[in-house]
Amino acid sequence: ACTSNDPGTDAQVKTDTSDNANAAAGSKVIIGFSAPAADHGWIAAITNNAKAQAAAYSDVELRSVAAGADAAAQRSALATLIAQKPTVIVLLPHDGKELNASGLEAMRAGIPVVNLDRAFPSAAAYRLQIKGDNYGMGLAAGQYIGGQLKSKGVSNAIIGEIPGIDSLELTQERSAGFNAALAVFGYKVANRRPAEFTADSGQAAATSLLQALPKMDALWNHDDDQGIGVLAAIKQANRSEFFMVGGAGSKAAIDAISKDDSVLKATVTYSPSMASSAISLARLIGQGKGMSDLVELQVPKEITLASETITKENAAKYGKLGF
Amino acid sequence: MSTVLELTDVVKTFPGVRALDGVHLEVRAGEVHCLLGQNGAGKSTLIKVLAGVHRADSGTLLWQGEPFAPASPQAAMRAGIATIYQELDLVDDLSVAENVFLGHEPSRAGFTRRRTAAAATRTIMASLGHPEIPPGRLIKDLPAAGKQIVSMARALSHDARLIVMDEPSAVLAHDEVGNLFRIIRELTGNGIAVVYISHRLAEIREIGDRVTVLKDGRTTAAGLPADTPTRELVGKMTGRPFEYDFPPRAGADPDTEPLLVVDGLSRAGEFAGVSLTVRPGEIVGIAGLVGSGRSELLETIYGGRRADTGTVTLDGRRITSVGTAVARGMGMAPEERKSQALLLDEPVFKNMTLASFTGFATVGFTGARDERAAARRTAEQLDLRPRDVERPVRTLSGGNQQKVVVGRWLLGHTRLLLLDEPTRGVDVGARAELYRVIHDLAAGGVGVLLVSSEVPEVLGLSDRVLVMREGRVIREAPAGELDEDAVLDLVMAGSLMEGEAA
């Protein structure tokens, strides 16, 4: 639902219940949920997905607390949540390290914590960690760009990068993966202009970048939401001599890739569907069940989603995972 | 008596102005040395050089025989020179005691000794004749005269050998001035020298020993005896022999319909049941003590404050706001020009046209050329010095700023002018000009309502006088039927007349 204005919900919910023993209703599970205030499509999708997935289970009650604008606000929101003693807490922290203490506190209170996306440094602070792979995302983008350029025989490739908020650790990981993958091909980033995950900042960053690099071969934009502005800037500058890779995998980006009418040729996923999975697994943890395809009796401790590369060829398949 | 201070050839320039251009001054211990000069002559600048606020560009200063060049106010104070500045230099949100001792607070290890400061303040206040001013009261809660007393107390709190007073009487009422003189006599009796600045020649005669006259930043007469004839003093100040008087006036025709009718106007805590009329061409004066509610009355008539009861009508039409008042032809020159009337950083002409620029404008676009021309004519009419309408008002001397405020209402189509202390801080020459302007206005059919703390001024200028005490009009009479003593009796004792007024 991210970039379109249609009011219908199209959350990423797994409702296929056929021949899955775990789908059968079990004991009642109260899941406390907290994610940062959404001013960005990806986080909005996280919250929507969690709510929709919870609604799909008759035995799950979701108590969601808004986490305010920063880590301090989220800490106090969690304090009130812990006091209400839910069965499991699913938590997307502002910053894993800053909320580590809250994770520990919940675990100490006997509430299993499912950390969504932003890892706690101490293993005692969570029961399950499910996250996207920021480094892998950069790696995937770098590999796609490197591969394309190599196959075209470009030797001195000029590559641009538009990350999101630069002071975030996740941005650092994405860039590190990107640089590592490019290095394999002997390429490096020529210019890097951070934006702020918003379309208008994406437009401004891209305008600057395009001005600094009058000729470019490829561009990686970390975030499809700000990518709306990046694409607008590219159009406004009348530039088309390069190709662009997106990030996260929004519906609009996937549509554009399959239509193939812009410089956007691929996007590397960082799917908010992990929130749906987190709710499903939190339910299993609450009911003491394991994952049916695994031999183990309990849900594993860590799950890292692979970052997939969506191109024109496979866009149709990913259409429904776009947010 | 020994000389404590001697200045020779002192020069001080500001960007674009030579404020002091060769000043000589010699002050002796135990004397009251008066400084006279027109507005802008350089008096305040001179005392700021003494006080270490400005540094002289050249010239020599001898303080008790030693060369002296105070680099900061603190240095001057340490040397024994205390100053009461023309512009009140108090901090609104500090208490009386804190203001008195600002910069030299009684303290122990950085902690203020509040009780010591309060006791010392109480002593000084008592010696100033105002034991009722509590040391703990915030300055912003004191009336203007009270602030002046605090400024004086501050000067006395230093153990000074020379106290400089820059127009201390400007905001004081008659009785307060007497009190001030008593204090000055006590000081000089103890061998302390006082430099006294005032535009009121009568005061100088009463308290002064010797007079130094400044003109255009130069000393034109040094150390004259205080009883030098007025004609001669004014001649030294202005360069021409000149004396002012209140010329006789025909007065308004008593049969004309009143222009302004104020009926039963009251505001709780300020004034009550005030009724008065002003006819076209009539000058009505209001006398009274400081704090008797005259300023509030004027502002309420002007629509600037909402009356609790009563009405104000101009030409039979109700005045409810300043906007309607100005639109119908009322103008007011408020009492505190800096805070109530002037845009200090704007040029003279924009200040003069502040109430009339819409009149010069065509469909919202200002007519700056016409404004300048009109402002220049008004500057001429008022003898503004310097006669430069582009100069920011901030750089004008106090008296000239006052002329700008009055000039504002000469530009529009003013039919009724409210003047609150119009000659405060205005020099003799300019004062005569202002009187002439007020007369001319009245002769042209403008009604004038005048508030002044100088009783002779009220009596001399007005056709009719109202005497106010504690927010009530206790007497109304043609100016000819009252004299200064009668008015002072009324405002101070008043009890004899009260029945008559009620």
Add this chain to the structure above:
Amino acid sequence: MTAGTALAKPHRFDENVLRNLGLVGVLVILVIVGIVTKPELYSDPAWVKNNIFVILQQASAIGVVTVGMTFVIIGGGIDLSVGAIIALAGVWSTTLATQSYGAVGMIFTALVVGIAVGLVNGVLIAYGKLVPFIATLAMLVAARGLAAQISGKQTQVSANDTINSIASTKVLGIPTLVWILAAVVVAGWVLLNRTTFGRRTVAVGGNPEAARLAGINVKRHTLLLYMLSGLCCGIAAIMLTSQATSAQAAMANLYELDAIAAAIIGGTLLSGGRGTIVGALFGVLVFSTITNLFAINNLASEVQNMVKGGIIVAAVLLQQFRYRSLTNLLRRRNDRDNP
């Protein structure tokens, strides 16, 4: 001369011109640094021309906001809600419902929302007697909240080609956005310096009591100033929406700080009563030229921030220095002329 030998007329006009000269000097230095560090780019005239347009376009939306902000500050107030107003106006004008009315409907909506929010600010401040800082801070929080509510926290794409083309078309070889900025700056200059509204603004900000006693309706004027600022935000919302072909609740983040900083660097007194539109424009241009310089030199964001802080300080110091030294020069010459 009768009194106080007048030497030269210290016009305030001069001071503003000198300040602006100082800012032009800063701009020139920034450009020279650009030329020295990236000669290969600056050697291409087409690139240079395009770069000027890029700098101006990047300055356009914030420049329009700064004009409104300059009026508010000269009038003795401050408007912390400008970024939030842009977001609300942008989001409101890109809802599907609004978009269905076409470009005119969208522009109309943005302007009306901007003016309406300015009206609320103005009423709270002028008639509710709230401190401007608090009233507009509350509005900042509330308007962004409302924008998030309306947009469902989604980025709303503008499907309107007319709107989207504002940012990508040129008129007489100059980008439309630059024309809009120029129009707003010229209109702002005329309004401030040549109309009674501007005179009232200076009076209301310089000495509200004096303005009131001179018959100016201070409250109504204050209200109008915030509405003017809101109007500028509405215009900027359309400009930003067109640039990003979308709007969202977090757009125009921290524009309030940039606009206030640009106005002050341009010589507007934070306490009111004095300011210039041209100075504010130069303030904005300094900021966007810095951004441009950083981009072409590929400075890392943290280094960029450290250098930016230094440049701001240096720019203001340089400007003061130029002003002081020039007036000293003038004074010395005058003294020599009239000994």
Add this chain to the structure above:
Amino acid sequence: MTAGTALAKPHRFDENVLRNLGLVGVLVILVIVGIVTKPELYSDPAWVKNNIFVILQQASAIGVVTVGMTFVIIGGGIDLSVGAIIALAGVWSTTLATQSYGAVGMIFTALVVGIAVGLVNGVLIAYGKLVPFIATLAMLVAARGLAAQISGKQTQVSANDTINSIASTKVLGIPTLVWILAAVVVAGWVLLNRTTFGRRTVAVGGNPEAARLAGINVKRHTLLLYMLSGLCCGIAAIMLTSQATSAQAAMANLYELDAIAAAIIGGTLLSGGRGTIVGALFGVLVFSTITNLFAINNLASEVQNMVKGGIIVAAVLLQQFRYRSLTNLLRRRNDRDNP
């Protein structure tokens, strides 16, 4: 009596006390709303006690910053760099090198960094004659940049148990952070009201010319005020680091706005010369009580923001209303007493 006029009017009721009463009223209303909306929570005394501590702890770091900010504003300045100073001090004191010196080394580093940045602010403003808004804005940008540089944009975890335990321990049944806040508030009150430094601060902000004429070194005093604010930021950096057991370049984001808003709501005049420490504390408490109320009612963030804007406006209006109506009451009584 020689002088006929009595120059002292009857004492007006203390404005500050009334303002603070108004804020207490706002707090009471917020608590009542909490009780009405969540009776099940408020019926548990242990929860209520704990909730009070939660509110106070949340207010603690920003409260300390607000005390410093109040001094700066009373002294006629403003400090936009407080959040950035906290980030720099926090990051610097959690580098591995610093952590190797233990808790004392970390605290020392945070305080020294805070004071040093304040010193730079003060020098730029007092001696470089930069407008405080611009100088501290430049510092905001630069200090955050430097913090990002030092931390390599990583969140730096504090491994020091002493530091980390500050946020989790209680002394005499009251959380340590609350003790620190109390100590800073008391010290600030004494400094403002009972020392020459405090009294001179009022003079420097209220009437700098008068302060100068009274022999106060206005420049040095201004410098000291910014150093004081820096010191408070250093203290707050340690408190926040302890709460988050980590520090990063983006921490204490927008604290400047919160601190300024709290100071102003508490009755400090943005133009200087007036303000109270107790009022500032109440201002901070109003903000953290609002946050708490939202949390226990689980308001969505966008609704939260809209309501928050409304509450801020209502709080200030209520406060003004109380003040006006009470003074009217008093005036009427006085009139009756002295007819």
